[in-house]
Structures are given as structure tokens and as C-alpha cells.
Amino acid sequence: MSTAQTLTAEQILRLPKIVHHEHYDCSIRPGHVLSVGTARDFDIPGEFKAAWRNAGENLQEQAVAAANYQRWLHGHARESLTNYLSILWAQVLPTLQTGDYIYNTAKERIEDAVADGMIFLKLRFAPQLHQREGLKLQQVIDPIQQAVSEAPFPVRLVICALRHENGRLGRRLADAVIRNPLVSSFDLAGDESKFPGVLKWWAKQAKRVSAAGKQVTCHIGEAQAITEQDHADLDAIGCNELGHAIKGDPLGKLCTVCVTSNLVTHMAKSAETHPIDEMYHNGKKVNVDLDGTLLTGTTLSNDYRLIHETFGWTLADFYRCALNGLDHIPLPACEVRKIKTRLDEGYREAGLKI
Numbered sequence: 001m002s003t004a005q006t007l008t009a010e011q012i013l014r015l016p017k018i019v020h021h022e023h024y025d026c027s028i029r030p031g032h033v034l035s036v037g038t039a040r041d042f043d044i045p046g047e048f049k050a051a052w053r054n055a056g057e058n059l060q061e062q063a064v065a066a067a068n069y070q071r072w073l074h075g076h077a078r079e080s081l082t083n084y085l086s087i088l089w090a091q092v093l094p095t096l097q098t099g100d101y102i103y104n105t106a107k108e109r110i111e112d113a114v115a116d117g118m119i120f121l122k123l124r125f126a127p128q129l130h131q132r133e134g135l136k137l138q139q140v141i142d143p144i145q146q147a148v149s150e151a152p153f154p155v156r157l158v159i160c161a162l163r164h165e166n167g168r169l170g171r172r173l174a175d176a177v178i179r180n181p182l183v184s185s186f187d188l189a190g191d192e193s194k195f196p197g198v199l200k201w202w203a204k205q206a207k208r209v210s211a212a213g214k215q216v217t218c219h220i221g222e223a224q225a226i227t228e229q230d231h232a233d234l235d236a237i238g239c240n241e242l243g244h245a246i247k248g249d250p251l252g253k254l255c256t257v258c259v260t261s262n263l264v265t266h267m268a269k270s271a272e273t274h275p276i277d278e279m280y281h282n283g284k285k286v287n288v289d290l291d292g293t294l295l296t297g298t299t300l301s302n303d304y305r306l307i308h309e310t311f312g313w314t315l316a317d318f319y320r321c322a323l324n325g326l327d328h329i330p331l332p333a334c335e336v337r338k339i340k341t342r343l344d345e346g347y348r349e350a351g352l353k354i
């Protein structure tokens, strides 16, 4: 790479970014989890709870305690997928079970997204995971939708059904997608290795969502290669946006690729061998995406930097991927044009001739 092509961390941070694939519960600030987890004595290692208590009201010491906790979370999560999921289940989700916590953390996430350069964000969540203390499905959706309605840039929500669930719950989730104005999309997430393919009960509900004029996306090709049957099922639903899609041929569908996430969950062995570069150069429709920040210990700007340093991607490469993402924004054309203007301005400022 020549010096002229080297992008600084500051330049990358300022690049406008379009995000389709990010999980709300995987992007919570560590300070929130530690603060609530300590107050309510959740299953968090004692040393971190002690550090938080000792920090008292001192913001600087709180920040150190939160950073140390996140380092541990990241290290523990990357040891195995079982650890990753058990942290989410035992430490993160218990702190997101009241309307206030959900609203506040969604506001914080949106604030952090702005700082990371995002100009469009699709934030996904599984409302059924936030009902441990008695919230009804709509009582989970309302506070997050409220936070989204107050966002300083366009944000939309994605509701996820999980692979181990069933058609009964799937129907309620699909209904929620259809009736909530700021929910744009319906997703299938969860353990692809145990429940591979496009599940029939989900496809039936996804078709209803699609018929109601909303978007459908599906986590696929993360643990298992995408098959011809998968494409036939996805085409029948009208789903042309895939979560990850790093294994098998995504054909012409948008692939929301999350490099660091794939490394942490061992779906890719190393940054150097991650398929994003080959996918991009083979003409696949890649959008550089995030998945989450808390357990991966990354930001989207960090992932851009990793791709830049590993594969030598230039502004033109990132811009081309952003155009793939732009194409898929579930907003009226006039709104998408405004986002395109912001995108172009940011890349011109960085030095790209458009």
C-alpha cells in the first residue's frame, strides 16, 4: 500500500457508514451491564463487581472498571461459542428486562453509533428475550421504538425469531413486525449448526411480513454453506438480504458481513483468511457490517481499519460496499437520497473523487 492510500484511524472514524446487521443486546455498554449486574448481584465475576463498588460515583474509576470488565468479556467470549452465548444469557440479558433499562441502553447505543460514523442503522433484537420480569412483547418494543424515534439519524428495527423457537411464537413476532411503524424487518437468528437452513415455520411467517410490504432478512451461511434449497426458500419469501453469508454462494443477495464477529465465534480462522476480500472481488454484494460491540470488543470503525490494513481496501472499495448497503435501506426513495448525499459528502471529504 502506498502512503497516499493509507487511511488514518481518524479518517476511517469519520467515514459515513451504513449498517444493516447489528444486535442491540450485543452492543450494550459494559458499564450498564456491570452497574445493574452489581446492584442486583447477577452472575458476574466478583472481582469486577468489587471494582465497580469501589469506584463509587467516580466516573473515571467507573470507566476503568467497565473497560476491564469488557476485556474479560471479550477474552472469555472468544474461547468458545458456548461461553459467548452463556455470557449473553447470564450477564447481559438479565440487565435488559425493564422498560427504563431498554430505553436508556437503546439511547446509549444510538449515541455510540453516531460517534462511530453511522448514517443509517438497522438495529435487531429478539423481544421475547426481554420478558423475564413480566414485560409483554409490546412493552419491550415500545421503549426501544421510542429511543429510535428520537435518534438524530435514520434508525430502523429488526425483530428476530430464533432458530430453536416455533411457529406459534413466530406468528406473534411477525405480527409485531407488521404493526410497529419503526420495525422494518423480520429476521431468523440463532444456532444454525443445530437448526440449519431456512426453517419452514419461520418461512411461513416471513411470507406474511413480506406480503405486508416489510423487509425480510435471514442469518445464513455463517456456520453452514448456503444451499440451492436455501435460495429457493429465500426467493419464495422475497428475502434478498443475508446475515453473514460467508459460506456457500450468496448469489445476488446482499451479504451483511461482520469480520470481527466471525473471528470471535471461530467462523473464520484469521483476518487474513476471512472471505470478505474474495467475496468482494468476486462481485458479491457485500456490506461491511458489525453484529455487535460488547463481546467482540470492536466498533465498525475498527472493523473498517482491520479490513483496510489486512486487504488494502481503499476508499473506493468501502464506498462500493456502502452503495450495496444503500440499495437495501427500507425507507422511501427521498430518504434514501438524503442518506446518499451524506455518504457522498463524507467520502468526498475523505478524498474520494465521486
Ligand SMILES: [Zn+2]
Residues within 6 Å of the ligand: 021, 023, 189, 219, 243, 291
Ligand atoms: Zn447477527
